[in-house]
Amino acid sequence: MEAGELNVQDKKEAEAQGELTRPGDFFTPVADIFEDRDSVILVADMPGVNKDGVTIQVEDNKLSIQGEVGTERPGRPIFSEYPIGGFMRTFTLAEIIDQSKIEASIKDGVLRVALPKAEAGKPRKISVKAE
Amino acid sequence: MTIIRRTTPGYPGTYFGWGLTDRDFGLPVNEMTRLFENFFKRGYLATSRRAFPPVNLYEDNENFYMTAELPGMTEKDIEINVEADSIRLKGERKIVSDECKNVCYHRRERAGGAFNKKVNLRNRISTDKVTANMNNGVLKITMPKTEDSKPKKIEVKVN
Numbered sequence: 001m002e003a004g005e006l007n008v009q010d011k012k013e014a015e016a017q018g019e020l021t022r023p024g025d026f027f028t029p030v031a032d033i034f035e036d037r038d039s040v041i042l043v044a045d046m047p048g049v050n051k052d053g054v055t056i057q058v059e060d061n062k063l064s065i066q067g068e069v070g071t072e073r074p075g076r077p078i079f080s081e082y083p084i085g086g087f088m089r090t091f092t093l094a095e096i097i098d099q100s101k102i103e104a105s106i107k108d109g110v111l112r113v114a115l116p117k118a119e120a121g122k123p124r125k126i127s128v129k130a131e
Numbered sequence: 132m133t134i135i136r137r138t139t140p141g142y143p144g145t146y147f148g149w150g151l152t153d154r155d156f157g158l159p160v161n162e163m164t165r166l167f168e169n170f171f172k173r174g175y176l177a178t179s180r181r182a183f184p185p186v187n188l189y190e191d192n193e194n195f196y197m198t199a200e201l202p203g204m205t206e207k208d209i210e211i212n213v214e215a216d217s218i219r220l221k222g223e224r225k226i227v228s229d230e231c232k233n234v235c236y237h238r239r240e241r242a243g244g245a246f247n248k249k250v251n252l253r254n255r256i257s258t259d260k261v262t263a264n265m266n267n268g269v270l271k272i273t274m275p276k277t278e279d280s281k282p283k284k285i286e287v288k289v290n
Contacts, residue, residue, distance in 0.1 A: 007242075008181045009242060035234060075189035077188070080187045081186050107203075109203065110268065
């Protein structure tokens, strides 16, 4: 195998909190999470999901993302290397997030959620007074 | 998206079935290799040796269809090479963007890199009529069957 060659990342079935009452399979999307001074940014691969299929919820310190995909297939399946299903994942937020300013966008099947830190959670510089 | 079409003479007996892929080792990828790889993948080697992107194949009476998940990629990032009995996807998935500088990563799961995957087809396709589109990070290639690959209906006459 050549160096730097890209391999398939197998889809993992999502572990739901409680049993799912909806039909269809759900998978855990692979995600990057990074943080800069002002916000925490989450990027998740959700191929096949469009704007209308995304649900994002923040409750206490839990962030849930969910993506629905269409179930139509072009024809009779004859060979399959990947399963098709929705995406679902929950993250625990360590930072204090300003929930009113969360922004999310999806482009080419990649979801990006920007979670701005609340003032209380931002690093602050404390000036020391000289006496 | 570039679609490069080539009509090469077929070599009967060299079709290895649907979707069995090779990485240009020039070796036939047969069922034995597949079993071997599956065995190691399940039991011993944690890493998958299958090439990106994963593909699914479908058919109806007129066409074969191939779908591939390529999140974050657009038409411009992919080169599709079509031959009479195989299809090749080439490109590079780039993950790093400007915003990733000067930040602290908590988690990095998304993988990037170059890919070059060939899928051998069992049946022949009309290379000049192959079309492709990208939608929400999913590539779909429509490959019309040649006349002799289509199912035929044979009328039975009763005298």
